[in-house]
Amino acid sequence: MSGADPPPGTATNPPAASRLIVDARGSWCPGPLMELVRVIREEPVGTEFELLSSDEGSRKDVPMWLEKAGHRLVEFRSDSGFDRYVVQKTHE
Numbered sequence: 001m002s003g004a005d006p007p008p009g010t011a012t013n014p015p016a017a018s019r020l021i022v023d024a025r026g027s028w029c030p031g032p033l034m035e036l037v038r039v040i041r042e043e044p045v046g047t048e049f050e051l052l053s054s055d056e057g058s059r060k061d062v063p064m065w066l067e068k069a070g071h072r073l074v075e076f077r078s079d080s081g082f083d084r085y086v087v088q089k090t091h092e
Helices: 033-043 057-070
Strands: 021-024 047-052 072-079 082-088
Touching: 021 033, 033 047, 033 057, 033 082, 047 057, 057 072, 057 082
Parallel strands: 021 047
Antiparallel strands: 047 082, 072 082
16 A cells, blocks of 8 residues: 555545535525525535425425526425425536
């Protein structure tokens, strides 16, 4: 092993589908969408984001923005008092 090789078991690249939680519960329109847009810009392609939103306007705003921006809605689930959107960044 050369000095430049990482130790065994060390990841050299992040997993292709890491997931970040964006907890925007209690934030109102357009807050949850703006938080999602901000973090998507900061992370690499392939990253998944789990947006938690208690704002009913997000049900329309998030899918519309994703379609326009070209990212993918992986899953939508309504939980007790909030919605959960799993989104994947598909391009820069």
